Amino acid sequence: MTETAVEVHADPDLLAQAVAARLLVRIIDAQAERGEAGIVLTGGRIAASVYRAVRDLPARDAVDWSRVDVWWGDERFLPAGDPERNETQAREAFLDALPLAPNRVHPMPASDGPDGADPEAAAARYAATLAAAAGPGTATLPYFDVLMLGVGEDGHIASIFPEHPVSYENRPVSAVRGSPKPPPVRITLTRSAINTAEDVWLIASGSGKARAVGMALGGAGPVQVPAAGVAGVQRTRWLLDRAAATEVKPSFRSLR
Numbered sequence: 001m002t003e004t005a006v007e008v009h010a011d012p013d014l015l016a017q018a019v020a021a022r023l024l025v026r027i028i029d030a031q032a033e034r035g036e037a038g039i040v041l042t043g044g045r046i047a048a049s050v051y052r053a054v055r056d057l058p059a060r061d062a063v064d065w066s067r068v069d070v071w072w073g074d075e076r077f078l079p080a081g082d083p084e085r086n087e088t089q090a091r092e093a094f095l096d097a098l099p100l101a102p103n104r105v106h107p108m109p110a111s112d113g114p115d116g117a118d119p120e121a122a123a124a125r126y127a128a129t130l131a132a133a134a135g136p137g138t139a140t141l142p143y144f145d146v147l148m149l150g151v152g153e154d155g156h157i158a159s160i161f162p163e164h165p166v167s168y169e170n171r172p173v174s175a176v177r178g179s180p181k182p183p184p185v186r187i188t189l190t191r192s193a194i195n196t197a198e199d200v201w202l203i204a205s206g207s208g209k210a211r212a213v214g215m216a217l218g219g220a221g222p223v224q225v226p227a228a229g230v231a232g233v234q235r236t237r238w239l240l241d242r243a244a245a246t247e248v249k250p251s252f253r254s255l256r
């Protein structure tokens, strides 16, 4: 049973700094415990603020980045290098500033990659990449120490949108067409894959997210509010600023 915690910070900048500090500590703990760490990135504005905060924290150098595997929870299915790709934004925000091992950074395929403009084939390719990195035995996914998610105003996470067929997918990676958030074609980890992560962090900033966060923590279903359907094996953290937390019951909150 996952342990759920809600942490509320005064404003978006403090939220980004707090999440960045948590991420570094979580990676350091994972490396102390396992000798390596696996993190899963997301896209969006608050995530980019977190990435920039990680880049700018001196404590980033306490991490052995050569032993960190970087995965993505979802990607906009666009040509490599497109400024709208989550990979492009993450590389610009922090990855390019870190001494990562290039073969341990695993972007989702681009629409001009080996599968061309076929998102289903690209999703299958990423699933194969994940399986190849999985441990021995029947594992189909590597060990994710922490998987980060932004939260949409409609309660979407990664590229799993409300009432979308992808909610019913059981395979680990799926193509998404008709995304209500542009661009329309995406690739996403599914809920079953997301929920294999040790820690799932849902990061939300701004009053526009308050209703979705309140519904997700208030018992909404996972198809109506996808953010309600994800949880880490060990921990689920809701990392919010005050504006995003206004509809969270006080019993849930640990105000900062």
Ligand SMILES: O=C(O)[C@H](O)[C@@H](O)[C@H](O)[C@H](O)COP(=O)(O)O
Residues within 6 Å of the ligand: 042, 043, 044, 045, 046, 047, 074, 075, 076, 086, 149, 150, 151, 152, 153, 156, 157, 158, 159, 181
């Ligand atoms: O590809 C994407 O767009 C993201 O993965 C998406 O799931 C994002 O995290 C949320 O839409 C929140 O985005 P904001 O933080 O910008 O509101």
